[in-house]
Amino acid sequence: MEVILKQDIKKLGEKDDIVTVKPGYGRNYLIPQGYAVLATESAKKVLAENIRQAQFKQEKIKKDALELAGKLEGVKLSIGAKAGESGKIFGSVNSIQIADALKKQGFEVDRRRITFETEPKVVGEYVANLNLHKEVKVQVPFEVVAE
Structure with a gap:
């Protein structure tokens, strides 16, 4: 059967x-x-x-994911966070803040598709991985600055 x-x-x-x-x-x-x-x-x-x-x-x-990936090439974000004198961030930078920063620059990315290689806990430069499609992945550099 x-x-x-x-x-x-x-x-x-x-x-x-x-x-x-x-x-x-x-x-x-x-x-x-x-x-x-x-x-x-x-x-x-x-x-x-x-x-x-x-x-x-x-x-x-x-x-559509490939088109968005092409536009995201060369984009650099700056995320403000409250930090102590040693540069350690109070809390951490999360995917919601990255999604909001991308939205301000005109890119609509779902926050659940954003991951980090290393969790941002200190002021400095990091890389966010955007999984736009199962075959399309983009890395967006961002900088965490003290407010």
Whole structure:
């Protein structure tokens, strides 16, 4: 019996895979639980169309990420933070502050996509890693200055 998986199932396959399973497993478990649908000709055509549309969307997202990455090249940020006499920051600089600084310069980046190589705890220069897409990553240098 052939079924189309609606979600990833360990040791069986990933979402949108067409797999062959024993009839009892398909009828009594996969289909009633909503993990799969019967692989009829019409269902296969719908699956092919959905995959094509998903690829088109992914290409557009990747193209937008590459465009933003090109614009971010050469951008340097300056983040103000309260610091003691030794240069140690009270608290730390976080991804929200980096996202706000990028927004002020006209770049819209989700704060959850920003990571740091080393956590900024002292006044100085650092690098923020922006994961714009699973294949597009950009490093933006920033400087932490005492206010």
